Amino acid sequence: MLLPECGTVRPVMSDSGSSFKLVDVPGGLPLFGHAGIFKKNPLQTIAEWWRRYGDALRFRLGSNTLLLFSHPDLAEEILVRQADRFVKVYDPRRPVGLALVLGNGLVTSSGEVWKRHRRIIQPIFHRTRLTAMADRMVQIGEQRIAGWSERTEQPIDIAAEMMALTLEVISHTMFTTSVAHHLDQISRALRVSLRYAFDSFHNPLHPPGWLPTRRNREFRRVMGFMDGLIYSLIAERRGSGQRHGDLLDRLLDARDEETGAGLTDQELRDEALTIFAAGHETTANALAWTWYLLATHPDVKARFHEELDRVLGDKRPTADDLPNLPFTRALFDESLRLFPPAPAIQRKAATETTVGGLTLPAGSVVLIGTYNLHRHPAFWPDPDRFLPERWLKGDRSLSRCAYIPFGAGPRACVGTHFALLEGPLLLALIGQRYDLQLAQERVEPQLMVTLRPKDGILMTRHPRRRLATSAA
Numbered sequence: 001m002l003l004p005e006c007g008t009v010r011p012v013m014s015d016s017g018s019s020f021k022l023v024d025v026p027g028g029l030p031l032f033g034h035a036g037i038f039k040k041n042p043l044q045t046i047a048e049w050w051r052r053y054g055d056a057l058r059f060r061l062g063s064n065t066l067l068l069f070s071h072p073d074l075a076e077e078i079l080v081r082q083a084d085r086f087v088k089v090y091d092p093r094r095p096v097g098l099a100l101v102l103g104n105g106l107v108t109s110s111g112e113v114w115k116r117h118r119r120i121i122q123p124i125f126h127r128t129r130l131t132a133m134a135d136r137m138v139q140i141g142e143q144r145i146a147g148w149s150e151r152t153e154q155p156i157d158i159a160a161e162m163m164a165l166t167l168e169v170i171s172h173t174m175f176t177t178s179v180a181h182h183l184d185q186i187s188r189a190l191r192v193s194l195r196y197a198f199d200s201f202h203n204p205l206h207p208p209g210w211l212p213t214r215r216n217r218e219f220r221r222v223m224g225f226m227d228g229l230i231y232s233l234i235a236e237r238r239g240s241g242q243r244h245g246d247l248l249d250r251l252l253d254a255r256d257e258e259t260g261a262g263l264t265d266q267e268l269r270d271e272a273l274t275i276f277a278a279g280h281e282t283t284a285n286a287l288a289w290t291w292y293l294l295a296t297h298p299d300v301k302a303r304f305h306e307e308l309d310r311v312l313g314d315k316r317p318t319a320d321d322l323p324n325l326p327f328t329r330a331l332f333d334e335s336l337r338l339f340p341p342a343p344a345i346q347r348k349a350a351t352e353t354t355v356g357g358l359t360l361p362a363g364s365v366v367l368i369g370t371y372n373l374h375r376h377p378a379f380w381p382d383p384d385r386f387l388p389e390r391w392l393k394g395d396r397s398l399s400r401c402a403y404i405p406f407g408a409g410p411r412a413c414v415g416t417h418f419a420l421l422e423g424p425l426l427l428a429l430i431g432q433r434y435d436l437q438l439a440q441e442r443v444e445p446q447l448m449v450t451l452r453p454k455d456g457i458l459m460t461r462h463p464r465r466r467l468a469t470s471a472a
């Protein structure tokens, strides 16, 4: 199977070392630049600008100048070849955006702190160590959909369902049952805090955090709740010495192989919250979009059901079944292509540097337009069509970095294997039991932290097989 790292696929259409021309997006206003249009619909704006003006663009949000790069060669330069020159945009001394919530965790840290934490955390997410979690994922999925058998004609919002399901999966794998009673509160706290962080970063008119506005107070309240919960779990585990074999245990026991040092409480809090936040909304949206694409492509759905019936029959899916479910995996890969949960990746040039013949001054902020790369007509035949079978052909003609749903280079997603286990397993489990049909006319993508369906996706559930639920 294709791993989403640059360089794992054969480049056929891109010339490395190509030169690009930087185009200024027209229409910026004196003070606000392009903030008005960008804020209204960031996803549509970056897609439209790219189609209209090209692969290398410059625009302004208030006083900040940003570059939008939508070509695999530029993505590869920034994320892989010159990764050490392009850092995250967060400064631990003045936290903004996601850093307000995630502190100095893997997503938001840079430099030596990030290197040390990545060394500690990466082995926890190694493919072989995760396989043991697959059964737990399936059990949680079974329990969640056990309630679906009633009032099946009543549409449910499948996006909200997938969000609740993946939150349950990550909280069980992270904290076993310790937070089971708080899931609704956690879900709300994450939603409020991440939306706040996103808005504070992208909206030049966002009021400063010290002002006693209703939103600022609510943000502080939900952060207080999450900090209290996580710190008390850490203290309890450290105090009792009890072990549950979950991710929190692995974080507590993890040691830097170079220095032998573990993580402090504050570092544990930041990493636990980071994994919690990064590890559920992305996968939930990927699943929601996959159900939407299946519901709007009946021929693909028939092939999906055929594969599940042939390979699984009435048997619950396990990690061992995944190699025998190539079409299910291809669906997931193709859905990640058309609706990448992280549709843009942001970096800042630490020093003056040249990419694709363009000289970027130190401090330049770059957006890699993953959404655009994934639909680039120079690299994808029929780029806007949902064609899972493109992933089944042996000779995929892809350029490096034309497909980066999990990012690329040293900062690529540490949870890639987790997501590629969880996504196809939950698809198989649910698809085996239910045929999900669309019950709403319009579904619109919206970039709000991740790429989500703006008003959810209403679907009806039509039972296919009634299978016994295993005991947890």
Ligand code: HEM
Binding pocket: 106, 107, 108, 118, 274, 275, 278, 279, 280, 282, 283, 286, 340, 341, 342, 345, 346, 404, 405, 406, 407, 408, 410, 411, 412, 413, 414, 415, 416, 418, 419
């Ligand atoms: C379909 C699901 C997922 C997608 C599409 C996704 C996407 C991404 C992307 C694009 C990045 C790189 C961001 C950048 O370069 O700035 C990233 C980083 C990260 N992801 Fe994921 N992710 C997914 C699932 C997960 C899961 C399940 C976990 C944890 C259980 C996770 C944890 C992380 C962490 C900790 C990072 C930061 C890595 C670092 O900077 O060292 N992600 N993810």
